[in-house]
Amino acid sequence: MPDRHEAGMKTRRAVLGDAHVDRAEAAKTAFDAPFQDLITEGAWGTVWSRPDLSRRDRSLITLALLAGLGHWDEVAMHVRATVNTGATPDEVREAMLHVAIYAGVPAANHALKIVRSTYADMGIEL
Known part of the structure; x- marks a missing residue:
């Protein structure tokens, strides 16, 4: 390496x-x-x-972990990174559904607010 x-x-x-x-x-x-x-x-x-693993897959895993752990600033940063990793808004939403089941609805709910706001700031319509 x-x-x-x-x-x-x-x-x-x-x-x-x-x-x-x-x-x-x-x-x-x-x-x-x-x-x-x-x-x-x-x-x-x-x-x-x-x-x-692809950067797309790592991006989705990272977003789910950050959301599950409540690292909100990092969630926003990694949502912005999806334009470079290839993770789509639909895939990010699906990752947040996993967060809801495996890490808790409140974490996913708050993360979704951040995801929506970050995409809006990026000019990406959901």
Whole structure:
């Protein structure tokens, strides 16, 4: 596998977009740089860069996990990333149905509000 940081940055940019990553990099400080490196290398360079699941599948799994755990800012960020991963609004809705059954209706209900609002902000009609 190539350098995990390099691979992670490439995957992170492909999924989240250059603008998002550029903002995150510009906001990085000496204090949180080790955390940002951990995310880039661990999440993006190791897990998201593996070949056995598509980015679309990883996107849907990530959204379901984030919704189930109540990480609302991250839900919005990963909804925005669906334009790059290929996960459709219908597929995201289906993932939220799984969240309702396996993680709870309140989590899915709140996540759906965020999903709808994020898609509206993106100019995507549902």
